[in-house]
Amino acid sequence: MTAPVLCAVAHAGGLAHGPWPMATAVLLAALLHAGRGRRGWPAAVAFGAAGALLLALGLSMVPGYGRLPWGIVSINVGKAIGGLAAAAMLPSAWHWNRRCTAIAALCLIAVPALGWAIGYLQWAPAALPALASFAVANAFGTVAEEWFFRRWVQDPLQRFGAVAAVAGTAVLFGLAHAAMGPVFMLLATLAGSAYAAVYRASGGSVWAAVALHLALNVTRVALFGG
Template sequence: MEMSFSGLPARLWLPSLLLALAVPALLWPRARRVGWGLAGAGYGVAALDGRLGAPALAALALAGLITFGWRRLAVAGPAGRVWLPPLAFGLMAPVLLLHRWPGFDNARVLAPTRLTPDALPFSFHFNLDTPLLALTLFAGWAPLRAAAARPGWLAAGLGWGALTAALCLGAGVAAGALGAAPKWPAFGPAWLVAQIGGTVFVEETLFRGGLQAALARRLGPMRGLLLAALVFGLVHAAGGPLLVVLAALAGLGYGLAWQRGGLAAAMLAHLLLNLLHFGLLTYPARA
């Protein structure tokens, strides 16, 4: 049931590949125009292929209006309806995160498959809805762009990523939820593309660059870190109590990486943990 990345139809993987390539470019100001061009091309290709219906195009238009509103506030100051862009974003966010906004053709790459005999079935998609949410926040909220990549981001991302992976994956092994299972299936490159543009960029933009940053401004860095990690754990509640605890612990690690190196560091830490989990251990968990 495995598919190689090169064996997938281009109409399925090209939009997500363009979105994944856009992510690192967006993190650095000098390459940001290239990043926006790649992201726009990704959605353009998807639209031309018919993967974006009328409701999805309406979501793109709404995202543009939210971005315009946020940027106008940054220039004109807090006069007027300052609550409108964040309110609109807050209403749009859960619908997109839960894949409930109609019109997006999130192509399934892999049907439910056991990667190892003892693993739970696993499937994944090339999502087009959730990246829009992260792109909207990144485009509209100036503090997030300013903290995209701080000096020392590479060391912070690798260091906190390695420590977080050791703690979280080690705890998963100790709890019996994970076991040694080295692998790199043929669809590994497609999984990596989906991870970069559809999981890591989305979750770190929202939870660290958005939620943790906002909480830290109001409550201080430590409370912001702890509360954002707690929320990150709770949104994984569908996976059971152990996943909630491990996700919250991971959120602490990603949050510390963000404090020291910005969004780039948090993303690198997150991607490193996910790569180690996918390539070396039971994925997603033992049945």
């Protein structure tokens, strides 16, 4: 019942209005419960529908949800609620190893360096208070994105092999950021391949992918501003 409880808090704080947020939150909780840890087509349909609903929340397609201003950015309340609900209903343990460290180091160096080398990113270090507020706000969106792309995209693609799962997830992650322009989409695809690789190297720890995703976003803002 994580989603309805969080939605009620959002309503109380003026960050959700009308019937759609609570109706969506209740439906998401029901679908996650129906699809979690079960087999058969009813569970598969419920799980798929939960993923579609989580995607709709992430894309701000559910009316009634607002945004919470937070420092230099704002928090997408609907996306945050969806991500936290998924994390609560589909828990993942923390695992990290040397392979994860190697992948993370390569990602944290190569992706910003490429963006800077091609002139897409400009050196503009962020102030510490702004960086801290960004890290807190971005954590909510990162959890939502990683739970969706690992549980609903990468895990199902594993049946086609590890390479297909990592590559397919990376391409879809890049396409999800197409609105930011072709260069950002390319960088997102490269970053997405690292997130997917860390997820696999860690033995399926979504939190490992969250950690790398958040670290890269914070690194970008720390070195190149918003």
